[in-house]
Amino acid sequence: MDKLRAMETFVAVVECGSFTGAAARLEMSAVMVGKYIALIERQLNTRLLERNTRRQSLTDAGRVYFDEAKRVLEQVSIAESSVERLRVAPAGTLRISAPTSFGACVIAPLTATFLQAWPDVRVELDLTNRMVDLVDEGIDLAIRIGEIRNNDLVAKYLAPYRMTICAAPGYLARHGTPTTPADLADHLCLSHTVWTARNEWKLPGAEEGVRWKRDAVLRCNDGYA
Secondary structure: OOHHHHHHHHHHHHHHOOHHHHHHHHOOOHHHHHHHHHHHHHHHOOOOEEEOOOOEEEOHHHHHHHHHHHHHHHHHHHHHHHHHHHHHOOOEEEEEEEOHHHHHHHHHHHHHHHHHHOOOEEEEEEEOOOOOOOOOOOOOEEOOOOOOOOOOOOOOOOOOOOOOOOOOHHHHHHHOOOOOHHHHHHOOOEEEHHHOOOOEEOOOOOOOOEEOOOOOOEEEOOOOO
16 A cells, blocks of 8 residues: 555544544545555554544544654645746746757757747757767756667657768869769768768768768868858
8 A cells, every 4th residue: 555645544534533534535445544544554563543433533643643643744735836837837947968069059049049938947958969968967858869879868759960071162073973872982082980880871862871982171070061
């Protein structure tokens, strides 16, 4: 049986003056009320109530238990109310980690709108392309692009994200325009420093990735740059 429910039942019995009154308040049978009281007395190995056909009274142990039980139940009620207030009107600090480019272009503007809606919330926005450890670094929410490989995380799909292969007109004039994915292997490519172990592009519909024949001429840790 639920110990907290048993405690609540005992308090109701004392305040209502009978098992029947407590049963009506808690919307349970008088038999179930008796089982809860018996459970508490058995666990404490002492009598809390003295009862006969006409009246009931508290023992010394019962008076102590009643006072402490009321205090515990009041604290539980306060705790539940506090959490409910947070659910209805969030407050406190929200730590968010997001990729640098996506965070600056998308998340930062949305954060301003969010703060207007929830003025009691403070946001710490950490823009990094590093895969942060949510627990060790105290991050509440991490926004990432791609597949989630950690099954211990609760993930929610937010929006599609499309990457585009592009080149400056001057570069194409000097080096020619690729006509097939395989042509990309012969071109000078830029790379993100996060891709330290990859010199390859995976293109939709292609069975194999396009691997560059030479190292990237420029690596940068910020795609927006």
